[in-house]
Amino acid sequence: FLLNRLDSHLKMSECVMEEEERAKSVVPSCVSMKSDMSKERPLNSGIGPQGSPLKMDEDRAESTVPSCVSLKSDQSKYRLIDFRSSEEIERGEHILSNWDQSAPPGESSCSQSGSRSGDAEMKPKQRSDLQEVIEGHKMSLKRRCEHVTEGTHEAGSGTLLNKIYTELYITEGQSEEVDTQHEVRQLERTSKKNIQDTPIKCQDIFKVLSEQQRHIRVVLTNGVAGVGKTFSVQKFSLDWAEGLENQDISLVLPLSCRELNLIRHEQHSLLSLLHVFHPTLQKIRAEDLTVWKLLFIFDGLDESRFSLDFNKHQVISDVTQVSSVDVLLVNLIQGNLLPSALIWITSRPAAAYQIPPSCVDRITEVRGFTDSQKEEYFRRRFGDEDLSKRIISHIKASRSLHIMCLIPVFCWITAIVLEDMMTRDQRGELPKTLTDLYSHFLRVQIKRKKQKYGGKQRPEELTKADKKLLLKLGRLAFEHLEKGNIMFYSEDLERCGLDVSEVSVYSGVCTEIFKRKSVIFQKSVYCFVHLSIQEFLAAVYMFHRDTRKDTAVIYQFLKYSKSVTSLDDFLRRELMKSLKSENGHLDLFVRFLHGLSLESNQRILGGLLDQRNSRPKTIQKVLNNLKEVNSDAISPDRSINIFHCLMEMKDQSVHQEIQEFLKSEKKSEKRLSEIHCSALAYLLQMSEEVLDELDLHQYITSDEGRRRLIPAVRNCRKVVLSDCWLSEISCDSLASALRSNPSHLRVLELTETKLQDPAVKLLRGVLQDPLCELETLRSVRDDPVLSQV
Numbered sequence: 001f002l003l004n005r006l007d008s009h010l011k012m013s014e015c016v017m018e019e020e021e022r023a024k025s026v027v028p029s030c031v032s033m034k035s036d037m038s039k040e041r042p043l044n045s046g047i048g049p050q051g052s053p054l055k056m057d058e059d060r061a062e063s064t065v066p067s068c069v070s071l072k073s074d075q076s077k078y079r080l081i082d083f084r085s086s087e088e089i090e091r092g093e094h095i096l097s098n099w100d101q102s103a104p105p106g107e108s109s110c111s112q113s114g115s116r117s118g119d120a121e122m123k124p125k126q127r128s129d130l131q132e133v134i135e136g137h138k139m140s141l142k143r144r145c146e147h148v149t150e151g152t153h154e155a156g157s158g159t160l161l162n163k164i165y166t167e168l169y170i171t172e173g174q175s176e177e178v179d180t181q182h183e184v185r186q187l188e189r190t191s192k193k194n195i196q197d198t199p200i201k202c203q204d205i206f207k208v209l210s211e212q213q214r215h216i217r218v219v220l221t222n223g224v225a226g227v228g229k230t231f232s233v234q235k236f237s238l239d240w241a242e243g244l245e246n247q248d249i250s251l252v253l254p255l256s257c258r259e260l261n262l263i264r265h266e267q268h269s270l271l272s273l274l275h276v277f278h279p280t281l282q283k284i285r286a287e288d289l290t291v292w293k294l295l296f297i298f299d300g301l302d303e304s305r306f307s308l309d310f311n312k313h314q315v316i317s318d319v320t321q322v323s324s325v326d327v328l329l330v331n332l333i334q335g336n337l338l339p340s341a342l343i344w345i346t347s348r349p350a351a352a353y354q355i356p357p358s359c360v361d362r363i364t365e366v367r368g369f370t371d372s373q374k375e376e377y378f379r380r381r382f383g384d385e386d387l388s389k390r391i392i393s394h395i396k397a398s399r400s401l402h403i404m405c406l407i408p409v410f411c412w413i414t415a416i417v418l419e420d421m422m423t424r425d426q427r428g429e430l431p432k433t434l435t436d437l438y439s440h441f442l443r444v445q446i447k448r449k450k451q452k453y454g455g456k457q458r459p460e461e462l463t464k465a466d467k468k469l470l471l472k473l474g475r476l477a478f479e480h481l482e483k484g485n486i487m488f489y490s491e492d493l494e495r496c497g498l499d500v501s502e503v504s505v506y507s508g509v510c511t512e513i514f515k516r517k518s519v520i521f522q523k524s525v526y527c528f529v530h531l532s533i534q535e536f537l538a539a540v541y542m543f544h545r546d547t548r549k550d551t552a553v554i555y556q557f558l559k560y561s562k563s564v565t566s567l568d569d570f571l572r573r574e575l576m577k578s579l580k581s582e583n584g585h586l587d588l589f590v591r592f593l594h595g596l597s598l599e600s601n602q603r604i605l606g607g608l609l610d611q612r613n614s615r616p617k618t619i620q621k622v623l624n625n626l627k628e629v630n631s632d633a634i635s636p637d638r639s640i641n642i643f644h645c646l647m648e649m650k651d652q653s654v655h656q657e658i659q660e661f662l663k664s665e666k667k668s669e670k671r672l673s674e675i676h677c678s679a680l681a682y683l684l685q686m687s688e689e690v691l692d693e694l695d696l697h698q699y700i701t702s703d704e705g706r707r708r709l710i711p712a713v714r715n716c717r718k719v720v721l722s723d724c725w726l727s728e729i730s731c732d733s734l735a736s737a738l739r740s741n742p743s744h745l746r747v748l749e750l751t752e753t754k755l756q757d758p759a760v761k762l763l764r765g766v767l768q769d770p771l772c773e774l775e776t777l778r779s780v781r782d783d784p785v786l787s788q789v
């Protein structure tokens with residue numbers, strides 16, 4: 001497990017280096033920004049240094065508060081003062097000159113010793129100027145946060161955050177060990193709530209909630225893709241900017257890691273960094289930063305392309321000292337720089353390991369929506385009560401949809417699809433599988449584009465141009481999926497034959513699939529709205545290549561030179577390739593590929609894929625292959641994906657057989673195949689009830705079948721692994737189950753279990769891990785393995 005972690009860490013670093021190389025050529029050396037002037041009046045309430053309420057002179061504020069400049073700013077960073085119009089410069093100069101005059105002598109550059117006494121000595125004029133800056137910043141932040149775009153990048157076109165924001169289930173602590181596994185599988189694991197977890201409200205994450213807790217300075221919030229981390233940051237910031245919550249904080253300063261990437265090759269001081277990303281703070285001085293209570297929010301650490309080295313770095317304690325962004329970040333987190341500033345970092349679990357636990361005062365995890373929050377989401381989203389009721393009851397009736405809706409981004413996709421289907425006359429069957437859902441999602445986007453731009457075809461039909469565009473997007477999705485890239489620059493688009501303007505012109509199709517994430521420094525960064533959409537389009541592209549017999553693309557991907565003879569051969573090879581991936585990054589891709597082999601799904605896509613000759617005999621062959629896959633060298637956790645592929649092909653047989661097996665009185669008489677074992681492992685792992693005992697030896701199955709049951713260990717109190725050969729890879733699953741937090745496993749019996757040396761070491765390591773809550777490790781006979789462990 002650790003080796004895998006190390007390996008994936010190395011891969012990530014390689015990936016980061018590769019991306020850095022890519023980015024070197026794309027990030028301009030000179031930063032330019034576009035300004036966005038505000039005519040709005042500042043609010044007349046405010047918080048001063050250390051939370052003291054300030055009163056402000058409204059008239060003067062109106063004349064002096066700088067514009068709320070948006071991030072889409074266009075002027076050179078080296079001429080920051082030029083952000084403003086001439087009129088504004090005049091006003092700005094007025095403020096700056098006032099401030100310069102009022103600054104105590106010798107305080108022009110700040111050090112940590114620029115103490116709070118400066119505040120006490122502050123002249124009334126100076127204080128009110130500072131307050132104006134805070135109010136200007138609040139207004140700017142409010143404007144940035146009050147609308148959500150949910151896939152559309154058209155400014156101001158979004159919905160009000162407060163209208164659709166639904167409370168999320170956030171807990172203190174985290175549910176699983178930091179994991180590099182694919183998010184969708186994590187989602188399946190985490191869908192089982194644990195009542196022991198302590199829920200915490202987003203606005204309380206810096207509050208000391210019990211007597212045992214000390215001051216909370218650094219909070220790390222984990223959560224899988226699309227679970228609502230950015231929404232939480234946005235809501236927190238909006239509530240602060242509107243004066244509703246956390247008013248003891250003087251300035252909330254969100255800095256998205258995606259945007260910080262764009263200046264990672266540049267040198268900045270903390271002060272200039274703030275000036276670049278929060279132009280409303282142009283006039284704050286170094287000493288202000290040390291006297292105010294600041295909150296820095298670094299959203300999306302997983303998207304950062306800088307590597308944080310906490311062991312060896314330049315120590316910086318002066319906010320005007322220039323260094324690289326990663327060094328500034330490390331110093332802020334360690335508390336060398338602005339030790340009293342609060343720090344909030346959000347990250348997907350795979351990247352959270354970069355922050356040493358010793359630097360973190362509180363870990364929280366956004367778990368998504370509970371069942372009642374899911375319902376509330378749909379009620380808020382649709383004013384129509386009847387429609388929201390029907391949608392909720394459909395979701396409840398489909399287990400996979402219901403599990404998926406734990407993640408807000410899936411709620412959003414589901415809402416779009418079901419709203420469209422339920423308000424149309426000819427409804428058709430409502431989606432039950434992921435491929436179904438995503439095919440409908442794409443169809444709705446195509447239809448919207450038709451409605452927006454007109455066209456002779458029926459709304460659902462694709463023109464040649466639509467097909468070409470979607471397949472080019474598919475190529476981009478596919479080529480970057482393998483490399484683990486989720487963000488693209490215009491040159492990546494061009495390499496796939498995508499014209500940047502084409503992508504924007506087809507905004508009706510693209511905005512909810514593909515979006516321009518930031519346009520800072522005139523550099524556009526693109527990404528798919530969600531990783532799963534990238535995986536779906538990548539599968540569409542690959543499937544299309546297969547129907548067109550594009551052997552070059554297929555062989556290069558499969559690293560296979562013999563001809564792929566048929567659909568079943570193609571899918572079998574794709575599956576094997578995905579099973580060999582260490583972190584499961586092709587799992588969802590391969591599920592979609594299997595789903596796309598069904599004509600019913602191809603039909604939804606309105607001619608995007610040539611209708612494939614998916615004869616029943618071929619489909620049966622694919623199903624048989626899935627049921628017979630030999631997964632000797634594959635992790636049992638990964639093998640569960642074979643069962644998911646069956647489900648995507650709407651084959652319910654294995655699922656039903658296992659349901660019957662679970663109800664049966666004669667379990668010990670029924671022989672289970674390997675695929676049965678994967679299905680059973682999945683169902684036991686997902687079950688609401690914790691199993692008292694799992695004795696692998698009681699199941700009549702092969703050695704491989706027994707190993708495939710190991711993921712179920714996560715949901716058991718006692719596990720007996722007797723007389724079974726545990727490979728290192730199976731030990732990985734066992735180790736992960738032992739480490740899961742909270743873990744139910746208290747008793748582990750290992751008897752005549754043939755553990756190889758690396759597995760013994762691995763288990764020994766896990767048992768020493770403070771996260772492991774195992775109480776008894778037992779062996780029935782004198783087992784040499786046990787003494788080694």
Ligand SMILES: Nc1ncnc2c1ncn2[C@@H]1O[C@H](COP(=O)(O)OP(=O)(O)OP(=O)(O)O)[C@@H](O)[C@H]1O
Binds near residue numbers: 151168232408410
């Ligand atoms: N609290 C919420 N209320 C309503 N909708 C939400 C909420 N949280 C998230 N969503 C929906 O889910 C989508 C994804 O959320 P968000 O961008 O916050 O996820 P994330 O955890 O930051 O994901 P990533 O790691 O991919 O950046 C949002 O665009 C929105 O549609």
